[in-house]
Amino acid sequence: MVANIRYEDIVKVPKALLHDHLDGGLRPATIVELAAEVGHELPATDPEELGRWFVGAADSGSLERYLETFAHTVAVMQTASGLRRVARECALDLAADGVVYAEVRFAPEQHLERDLTLDEVVESVLGGFAEGSAEAAEAGNPIRVGTLLTAMRHAARSQEIAELAVRHRDAGVVGFDIAGAEAGFPPTRHLDAFEYLQRENFHFTIHAGEAFGLPSIWQAIQWCGADRLGHGVRIVDDISTEGPEPVLGRLAAYVRDKRIPLELCPSSNVQTGAAASIAEHPIGLLRDLRFRVTLNTDNRLMSGTSMSREMALLVDAFGYGWAELRWLTINAMKSAFIPFDERLKIIDEVIKPAYAPLLRD
Numbered sequence: 001m002v003a004n005i006r007y008e009d010i011v012k013v014p015k016a017l018l019h020d021h022l023d024g025g026l027r028p029a030t031i032v033e034l035a036a037e038v039g040h041e042l043p044a045t046d047p048e049e050l051g052r053w054f055v056g057a058a059d060s061g062s063l064e065r066y067l068e069t070f071a072h073t074v075a076v077m078q079t080a081s082g083l084r085r086v087a088r089e090c091a092l093d094l095a096a097d098g099v100v101y102a103e104v105r106f107a108p109e110q111h112l113e114r115d116l117t118l119d120e121v122v123e124s125v126l127g128g129f130a131e132g133s134a135e136a137a138e139a140g141n142p143i144r145v146g147t148l149l150t151a152m153r154h155a156a157r158s159q160e161i162a163e164l165a166v167r168h169r170d171a172g173v174v175g176f177d178i179a180g181a182e183a184g185f186p187p188t189r190h191l192d193a194f195e196y197l198q199r200e201n202f203h204f205t206i207h208a209g210e211a212f213g214l215p216s217i218w219q220a221i222q223w224c225g226a227d228r229l230g231h232g233v234r235i236v237d238d239i240s241t242e243g244p245e246p247v248l249g250r251l252a253a254y255v256r257d258k259r260i261p262l263e264l265c266p267s268s269n270v271q272t273g274a275a276a277s278i279a280e281h282p283i284g285l286l287r288d289l290r291f292r293v294t295l296n297t298d299n300r301l302m303s304g305t306s307m308s309r310e311m312a313l314l315v316d317a318f319g320y321g322w323a324e325l326r327w328l329t330i331n332a333m334k335s336a337f338i339p340f341d342e343r344l345k346i347i348d349e350v351i352k353p354a355y356a357p358l359l360r361d
């Protein structure tokens with residue numbers, strides 16, 4: 001019930017997040033400080049104003065223009081200390097928002113402008129996550145952070161990045177992804193990397209079905225073998241809602257039958273024009289049809305959002321109650337890239353006990 005759910009209670013309840021970009025979640029004040037250190041010019045130097053600038057500039061109606069804003073975050077993430085700081089603060093901010101499990105992604109190849117190697121970039125970020133998680137636990141907000149390494153889909157380093165991910169799999173890298181402008185850069189350009197990862201029994205998700213439709217989703221699943229879909233929201237193009245009951249096409253049916261997780265990011269989709277508004281976002285239909293829907297932030301800085309805020313938006317738009325928020329959280333935890341027994345432990349020992357008293361009310 002909408003009226004019964006208070007924002008501060010959403011913050012308290014355990015949440016799981018699968019799709020969050022490290023370079024899309026910096027604190028504005030940190031950007032200002034790091035930019036001064038490295039001599040990068042920003043569109044604003046007052047943190048509040050800068051925060052508003054990011055949201056406004058990302059509110060562009062196009063994925064390509066939305067992605068231009070990352071120039072200012074990536075610019076201040078070129079040193080070991082900068083990367084470590086950003087990762088530490090990311091873990092702290094997510095934990096303070098009640099996120100108990102997060103998979104955070106970034107593209108190591110974008111952090112080589114100074115003198116770091118790919119391995120040093122990854123080690124700095126993993127170090128920052130470990131530091132932030134330890135501090136969060138001490139403060140009473142335990143969080144587990146898994147890292148996903150992203151390759152940029154317009155570039156040609158995916159095989160190298162896939163090998164980098166596998167190299168660091170026992171140190172906290174739990175998966176691989178491709179991101180960047182989708183139109184014109186189909187996932188099959190990176191087939192070698194995906195085949196390599198499958199041979200290594202590794203996990204990967206692919207940004208697909210955000211700015212481009214069904215062919216991208218079809219390739220991601222049926223050619224590349226993606227475990228999950230980054231966004232995947234355009235799967236609704238294969239669902240007809242003309243008649244009395246929705247009718248699923250073959251691809252939509254396959255995605256639902258196989259329980260392929262959709263990493264949906266409502267606020268981000270509204271900004272890039274993939275959805276007209278939260279109320280009209282396909283998450284409502286996809287949940288009703290019982291797809292494996294998960295709720296995500298994508299880029300907290302560019303969307304001025306958090307996991308709690310995304311949940312609150314759904315509570316307002318669709319009248320979701322604790323049962324729906326629990327369902328989204330358990331879906332995400334079931335779809336995580338950490339081992340099955342570890343996922344189950346978080347579901348049984350952290351998530352279910354916290355939601356149980358809320359569902360009884």
Ligand SMILES: O=c1[nH]cnc2c1ncn2[C@@H]1O[C@H](CO)[C@@H](O)[C@H]1O
Pocket residue numbers: 021022023024063067070074105106107110150179180181207210268298299
């Ligand atoms: O929603 C998105 N769709 C596609 N690419 C994205 C999205 N959000 C961020 N990035 C891209 O991923 C890189 C690594 O984190 C970011 O630098 C940005 O270019």
Ligand SMILES: [Zn+2]
Pocket residue numbers: 019021179207230298
């Ligand atoms: Zn994304």
